[in-house]
Amino acid sequence: MPTDAAPRDAGRGTLPDVTSSDAALRRFLHGLPGVDAVGLEARAAALGTRSIKTSAKAYALDLAISMIDLTTLEGADTPGKVRSLCAKGASPDPGDRTAPRVAAICVYPDMAATAKRALADAGADEVKVASVATAFPAGRAALSVKLADTREAVAAGADEIDMVIDRGAFLSGRYLQVFEEIREVKQSCGDAHLKVIFENGELATYDNIRRASWLAMLAGADFIKTSTGKVAVNATPPNTLLMLEAVRDFRTSTGRQVGVKPAGGIRTAKDAIKYLVLVNETAGGDWLSPDWFRFGASSLLNDLLMQRQKLTTGRYSGPDYVTVD
Amino acid sequence: MSTPETSRGRLAVLKTYKLYVGGKFPRSESGRVYEVTDGKGQWLANAPLASRKDARDAVVAARKAFGGWSGATAYNRGQILYRIAEMLEGRREQFAAEVAAAEGLSKAKAQAATDAAIDRWVWYAGWSDKLAQVVGGANPVAGPFFNLSTPEPTGVVAVLAPQRSSLLGLVSVLAPVLVGGNTAVVVTSRDAPLPALSLAEVLATSDLPGGVVGVLSGDTAEIARPLAAHQDVNAIDLAGAEGGLAAELEAAAAENLKRVLRPTAGPADWTADPGLERMTAFLETKTVWHPVGA
Numbered sequence: 274m275p276t277d278a279a280p281r282d283a284g285r286g287t288l289p290d291v292t293s294s295d296a297a298l299r300r301f302l303h304g305l306p307g308v309d310a311v312g313l314e315a316r317a318a319a320l321g322t323r324s325i326k327t328s329a330k331a332y333a334l335d336l337a338i339s340m341i342d343l344t345t346l347e348g349a350d351t352p353g354k355v356r357s358l359c360a361k362g363a364s365p366d367p368g369d370r371t372a373p374r375v376a377a378i379c380v381y382p383d384m385a386a387t388a389k390r391a392l393a394d395a396g397a398d399e400v401k402v403a404s405v406a407t408a409f410p411a412g413r414a415a416l417s418v419k420l421a422d423t424r425e426a427v428a429a430g431a432d433e434i435d436m437v438i439d440r441g442a443f444l445s446g447r448y449l450q451v452f453e454e455i456r457e458v459k460q461s462c463g464d465a466h467l468k469v470i471f472e473n474g475e476l477a478t479y480d481n482i483r484r485a486s487w488l489a490m491l492a493g494a495d496f497i498k499t500s501t502g503k504v505a506v507n508a509t510p511p512n513t514l515l516m517l518e519a520v521r522d523f524r525t526s527t528g529r530q531v532g533v534k535p536a537g538g539i540r541t542a543k544d545a546i547k548y549l550v551l552v553n554e555t556a557g558g559d560w561l562s563p564d565w566f567r568f569g570a571s572s573l574l575n576d577l578l579m580q581r582q583k584l585t586t587g588r589y590s591g592p593d594y595v596t597v598d
Numbered sequence: 599m600s601t602p603e604t605s606r607g608r609l610a611v612l613k614t615y616k617l618y619v620g621g622k623f624p625r626s627e628s629g630r631v632y633e634v635t636d637g638k639g640q641w642l643a644n645a646p647l648a649s650r651k652d653a654r655d656a657v658v659a660a661r662k663a664f665g666g667w668s669g670a671t672a673y674n675r676g677q678i679l680y681r682i683a684e685m686l687e688g689r690r691e692q693f694a695a696e697v698a699a700a701e702g703l704s705k706a707k708a709q710a711a712t713d714a715a716i717d718r719w720v721w722y723a724g725w726s727d728k729l730a731q732v733v734g735g736a737n738p739v740a741g742p743f744f745n746l747s748t749p750e751p752t753g754v755v756a757v758l759a760p761q762r763s764s765l766l767g768l769v770s771v772l773a774p775v776l777v778g779g780n781t782a783v784v785v786t787s788r789d790a791p792l793p794a795l796s797l798a799e800v801l802a803t804s805d806l807p808g809g810v811v812g813v814l815s816g817d818t819a820e821i822a823r824p825l826a827a828h829q830d831v832n833a834i835d836l837a838g839a840e841g842g843l844a845a846e847l848e849a850a851a852a853e854n855l856k857r858v859l860r861p862t863a864g865p866a867d868w869t870a871d872p873g874l875e876r877m878t879a880f881l882e883t884k885t886v887w888h889p890v891g892a
Binding site for chain 1: 831
């Protein structure tokens with residue numbers, strides 16, 4: 274179901290003209306084709322029925338593990354908890370050394386340095402440290418505070434920054450303000466990758482999610498991310514499918530590839546595999562790598578490991594055989 | 599139990615028997631059913647033919663329910679188990695008819711078996727808050743310590759219900775598992791699953807938390823093999839394993855050191871006094887030392 278959301282006259286480049294003014298940006302975003310909600314949900318549901326078994330399942334489980342941003346974002350996070358999470362990310366299944374490492378450890382900015390050190394101690398330098406920033410999860414702070422938050426997270430060693438957009442500004446139609454904010458945060462990131470969180474559950478419509486996707490990609494996001502995990506509705510197959518269509522169409526029109534990260538509510542290996550099917554069937558195989566697709570999750574890893582143990586041993590595993598986080 | 603005959607021109611409503619998993623009544627994940635017949639080969643109903651994935655789901659539900667059930671007070675568990683007996687009493691006629699059809703018994707014998715099953719359930723319900731006094735205790739030790747032993751449940755128990763005694767046998771193996779605070783995944787008799795599937799309806803309406811009991815009908819060996827090998831099942835009762843199956847399952851159960859209750863040699867007499875054996879088979883004894891103090 275190609276939607277071809279890209280404007281027909283868009284040449285290769287970054288579409289600079291559409292961000293020249295608030296009016297131009299609004300014209301562009303509102304000119305994106307409307308989302309067929311029924312069709313989108315039916316497509317996502319249909320792709321969720323694929324049966325992935327045996328060797329394909331083994332491949333998908335390992336790929337999903339390697340795509341996890343293992344996350345702890347609690348007020349009660351302690352350095353000890355972050356260190357144990359890093360140890361788990363570095364060797365997810367101590368009983369089976371063939372289990373791949375996760376992609377990143379995702380923490381609050383004040384824990385970034387702790388995570389960086391713990392990963393270095395575990396000899397897992399390839400596991401990135403992702404830090405949320407910009408007054409996560411509400412995003413309700415002055416721009417100067419958000420930029421300082423970002424800079425400090427990067428200085429503490431974060432390789433990736435997960436920022437939240439200002440939903441208040443977005444929903445009241447001040448698109449250029451959101452655009453400028455993302456751009457300034459991107460500049461504050463330096464070499465760190467920037468993931469932009471929309472909080473789909475608060476955007477109310479699929480049309481808004483499509484607009485937010487294009488807005489963030491135009492502003493220079495390296496990844497677009499569904500949600501913070503802090504509200505009732507988080508990543509769903511339809512809204513992730515919609516964002517996958519957006520990154521596909523964005524690459525077609527500008528040549529720049531952007532990653533996607535669903536986060537929140539993905540708890541079972543079965544769910545994760547459904548998302549991988551969405552990626553493969555929508556954006557394509559180019560996105561089937563931790564560089565371009567991530568899962569924001571915590572309990573998902575245990576279920577993937579239990580499924581992996583089942584495939585290896587032929588016996589159903591249980592929660593006694595994975596760590597308690 | 600249902601018959602397709604009509605009476606006075608009315609078309610009978612046939613019952614769709616379903617599994618009982620996590621407090622809900624799903625069809626088998628596999629979508630399969632098999633024909634259940636009475637002693638003379640007459641069709642009675644279609645029962646779900648559960649797969650290993652249904653067994654897996656039932657174990658997940660039983661594990662989830664374990665904390666609540668084992669943590670409930672013995673008194674509360676006893677009340678709930680007694681409530682089940684009350685519900686059974688109200689459906690005596692239905693169960694007697696199902697048992698008669700399933701086992702080919704006369705009406706009187708089926709009624710007797712049903713009554714015995716209800717009485718057995720009451721008997722076990724009463725044990726709930728007395729078991730600790732009989733199998734636990736204050737142990738005399740040579741030192742200034744209290745030394746207390748208390749029985750604790752083993753965890754999730756896979757129960758292979760007896761093949762011949764469809765209700766009394768089932769109750770005789772299920773109730774003792776629950777009394778101590780274990781949760782159970784029951785594999786019904788293959789040829790006579792209907793009383794067990796109806797018992798699930800009783801369990802669902804007796805304040806028994808969802809997931810404490812899962813009921814799976816189908817091919818015993820097919821469901822029992824993954825359960826015996828399952829790493830998250832703590833014990834298995836092999837009452838319904840016939841022939842070489844019991845030995846095979848016991849070998850598979852050794853992988854994670856499950857407690858195994860072997861089937862009796864020869865045909866079991868379920869009308870006999872059950873004693874404490876089945877209750878204590880799935881208990882662990884916890885012993886604590888505590889200083890007597892000044």
